[in-house]
Amino acid sequence: MATEDAYCIDVLTQVAAASRALQSVALLLLDDHLRHCLTEAARAGPNMDAEVTEASQAIARLVRS
Template sequence: MHGYAHDKDNYAKRLRRIEGQVRGLARMIEEDKYCIDVLTQVSATTKALQAVALGLLDEHLKHCVSEALAEGGEQAEDKIREASDAIARLVKS
């Protein structure tokens, strides 16, 4: 089971809301809305996605990584490397 499983419905709801925001952005472009208004919505959507990503990362660290650390060995090293790589990708985005 994944670390976010207990909060899966909340993540799904947040992602559906973000999906609606993206559709709204497309509609704003189609309707030739003012660029600053579009950029404001892009920023809000980006922040919403970042919040989901940070929540998932937090769950991963608390569940998957902590369990692997308790078991030790190569699996622990793999989970730490995996989390570090995910953090690097988030920082670059």
């Protein structure tokens, strides 16, 4: 759109829509990670702290973006 000289507001609308779509995907991936990977880590035992730290860092990155 930008290279085709589209109206700026239309380009911004598309950028915002793409950003929201990517955030939705990120939330789905995070939910999947929490439900599956952390569950497996809890069952496995001693590595739970590392898994929780990793998930917390991922959440912080998502919130900052």
